[in-house]
Amino acid sequence: MAVFPNSEYMERLIKTKERMAQEGIDVLLVTDPANMNYLSGYDAWSFYVHQLLIIFIDEDQPYWIGRGQDRNAALHTTWLDQEHLYAYSDDYVQSEVKHPMDYVSDFIKAKKRDKATIGAEFDAYYFSAKNYIQLTKNLPNATFKDATNLVNWIRIIKSDKEIEFIKKAGKIAEKAMQAAFDNIEVGVKQSDAVAAIAHTQIAGTDDFGGDYPAIVPLLPTGEKTSACHLTWTDDTFKQGDPVIIELAGCYQRYHSPLARTIILGIPDEKTQYIADVVIEGINTTLQSIKPGITCEEVELTWRKVIEKSGIKKEHRIGYSMGLNYPPDWGEHTASLRPGDKTVLQPNMTFHMIPGIWLDNMGVEISESFVVTESGCEILAEFPRELLVKPNIRLA
């Protein structure tokens, strides 16, 4: 059973076919696990082997092609009928002799579409160079076209039911950040604190359980707060340590990310100043958000606040997010940065994370929000401040 009503998958498929028609694509190969889930409901940790959906513009249902032992997962999680599930035998798996795209090529030939225009997600995770090389070699009469993000751009506007899922993820994010605040203490092992965070992420709330986020909790600590994507160690937290926590709540593969910075002591002036500027920037920027403005306008509002502070920030300050699988909860479509002219519309969801990383320290405070009819709504409510735990533990 797929998670959404069939009508919702049909709408998504119709929109995908409209985009295919606009691009002149007859056959679309969908390898991004989030896009596979979006269109079929497929949900399993099998993206470590080659698998895909194939959408023929003139057929009603996509075909799922994957490994033999994963066909039952497609039966259990998709709305597709049995006749649309094709499985390759196990000797194609991580073999140096056979490649799953040979099977896919044979399938396309059998469907007599080997002269068609075939779209594929050239820059998606799990669509390897080898996939491309095998397909173009096996199907020399086909025309291949880059369809990176074709489905992602449809995903950018969420249905009300998707927003409901993301809000549930937001509730989990609140609890997980509280677990971080409660467990990050001088003398505690980083791994023990993250264990408590991960427990909360999966246990979820009394009303619903959590799913695995596409990124594990990030926990740069001490001087390593200069490096935003470091994970934890089993070192203990020390008096005075700054600790960055970036995490997400996840519900049925939908995310609500959140970042905060905790100081295990009294913050120094520089850290407090940076945090104050970031918070002012977030507040001012969130107030500016409404349908009709562009992503680059959002970033410009932020930049005007920060420019007068003397702090430099040369990265994008956010991105569209929602349904996803490892390694990223971002959707790879709209970014809050100069040059991005995507117009905000209701039911778009973003993670705004204007992190500041200097040579020996960093500060992250972020918010996830959904664009509403008149402004935006925060997805996880947690004190928007530099979190301070000044108490000194006696050994």
Add this chain to the structure above:
Amino acid sequence: MAVFPNSEYMERLIKTKERMAQEGIDVLLVTDPANMNYLSGYDAWSFYVHQLLIIFIDEDQPYWIGRGQDRNAALHTTWLDQEHLYAYSDDYVQSEVKHPMDYVSDFIKAKKRDKATIGAEFDAYYFSAKNYIQLTKNLPNATFKDATNLVNWIRIIKSDKEIEFIKKAGKIAEKAMQAAFDNIEVGVKQSDAVAAIAHTQIAGTDDFGGDYPAIVPLLPTGEKTSACHLTWTDDTFKQGDPVIIELAGCYQRYHSPLARTIILGIPDEKTQYIADVVIEGINTTLQSIKPGITCEEVELTWRKVIEKSGIKKEHRIGYSMGLNYPPDWGEHTASLRPGDKTVLQPNMTFHMIPGIWLDNMGVEISESFVVTESGCEILAEFPRELLVKPNIRLA
């Protein structure tokens, strides 16, 4: 600071260059995060953007190229000096205008190696078709060669220090499976049981903390045990449910996977029979393992046991594993299956998982082992049996 002594990275690099020389490769692009870690120590959750190591056969150090905000992570986790860390600006990230491989191509041109033979991991995770297309377009005078698994085949034999790490991972796997057994109960939410498992995986033991495994706990339950790669839901376990748990302990990115099946009730005859056959197969096969035999000989021993049982098993029964990142802890080199003539050698490590999946049920019992001088040693000790929790809970 990298995790291993510099001398160990040097040895790995020398072996890599030997393989490059054999293959006629002058420049090697290493994108697999496990291979990047293996050669440089690099360890951060930044593989969701394009990044790589470049190894020039005639230079002492690899170059790390990644996103600007991740350069500090390279400073903190690798043995490379600052001059070997190159970062692209943020406007290359998930952009439809610029691509990180354009930056890489410019780098190779600046190093005057644009006519060289360049090896790349064509079928590795995160080396996308777009990477290949941009590189071959930008460097038309270079010769590109598939170097998939070139470094993986070096990784297949572990150093003693790596074995020490994998054994620590085994200790964590034992604790995590115990947490599974203790928490999987009739009436308990699947998500609560997995929360307890994940807590244990990360908290590790009193002596050392755990790292994030490359795959989250898999938990097919009830009829869904027919589908091995399903994750949990927030449904509650029911009386009579079979539950498959596949998990790993992970220490400093090194894994020790383990699978068991729990029956929440009295096992039916069929399930017990399958489990008995699988256990007999594992016992017999493990006794046969020693240096000098091939992977296909290992599988043949298994197959002879199972053939007389009438149960069919058409998948590989195991694979080399160790250092890794999501989405897979397998190394993509040797598989225990017909045709694989890899000769077992001391300090190779495998996950033997002869799972049986039928239409409406499945049984998984697995063991991870290290090949020793005279046989093999199990990495995680846990009762090798169909686990039964027969007690009926009153509502």
